[in-house]
Amino acid sequence: MNHPTCLAPHEAVDIHEVLNFKTLCLAKSAFMQGLVFDQELKALLQKDVQMTTQDIAALQALYEKAPFRSPVPESRPVPTLQ
Incomplete structure (x- = not known):
């Protein structure tokens, strides 16, 4: 099967x-990590x-084949509380 270049x-x-x-989704999960006290829930959020970070990287690689591009920010949200 041919894979299009664009x-x-x-x-x-x-x-x-x-x-x-x-x-x-990534921002919400990262933020919620700092608000929960249950360790199991915190582990699920982590x-x-x-x-989600892996999914975003895969989507960014696919987006490189777009005929036009909008910049995708490289920064990632971090939990506000530890």
Whole structure:
């Protein structure tokens, strides 16, 4: 199967929307880590942060094939409280 070297514009927009959503999810999980006291929940949130970070990296690599690009911030949210 041929893999296109460039995404269609609608595919790029869809990936950009998913990137925005995953970034918001990452920020929420990172923030919530500082607010919870249950260690199991904190561990789940930490795992979610790690998995979401990997997902974002994979989506960014795919987004490189977009015919147009908007910059994706490199910074990642960190928990406000430890």
